[in-house]
Amino acid sequence: MTCVHPGGGVDTAGFYDPARQHGVWFADRWFHPEQAGGAVLRRRRQHRHGDRLQIQFDYRSPAGSSLHATAIELALFTAADLRNAFTTAGFGRVRFLPGQDGMSEVLAAAEAKP
Numbered sequence: 429m430t431c432v433h434p435g436g437g438v439d440t441a442g443f444y445d446p447a448r449q450h451g452v453w454f455a456d457r458w459f460h461p462e463q464a465g466g467a468v469l470r471r472r473r474q475h476r477h478g479d480r481l482q483i484q485f486d487y488r489s490p491a492g493s494s495l496h497a498t499a500i501e502l503a504l505f506t507a508a509d510l511r512n513a514f515t516t517a518g519f520g521r522v523r524f525l526p527g528q529d530g531m532s533e534v535l536a537a538a539e540a541k542p
Contacts, residue, residue, distance in 0.1 A: 443472075451474075
């Protein structure tokens with residue numbers, strides 16, 4: 429899970445790096461064209477607008493033309509917002525731990541029923 433932390437910092441993830449300049453395309457991944465529908469390069473750029481994060485992807489041919497483009501938009505939540513959502517949903521114990529690759533890991537357990 430990607431969370432916003434006190435002070436406004438956001439978790440790092442494989443698809444988002446808060447240290448990278450926003451709005452700038454960069455080479456994200458290389459492919460063998462026969463295994464990726466002819467694409468050899470995936471470019472990525474990111475934009476953060478408040479509590480929203482948009483990631484755009486552009487798959488390029490060996491000649492440099494775009495074969496496919498797509499984007500995802502994610503909502504960023506604070507640990508307090510997530511804790512409140514889990515508590516409202518009936519989870520009595522909620523913990524946040526550092527996760528793999530810079531993301532946050534959320535552990536939530538429901539209270540035992542009598």
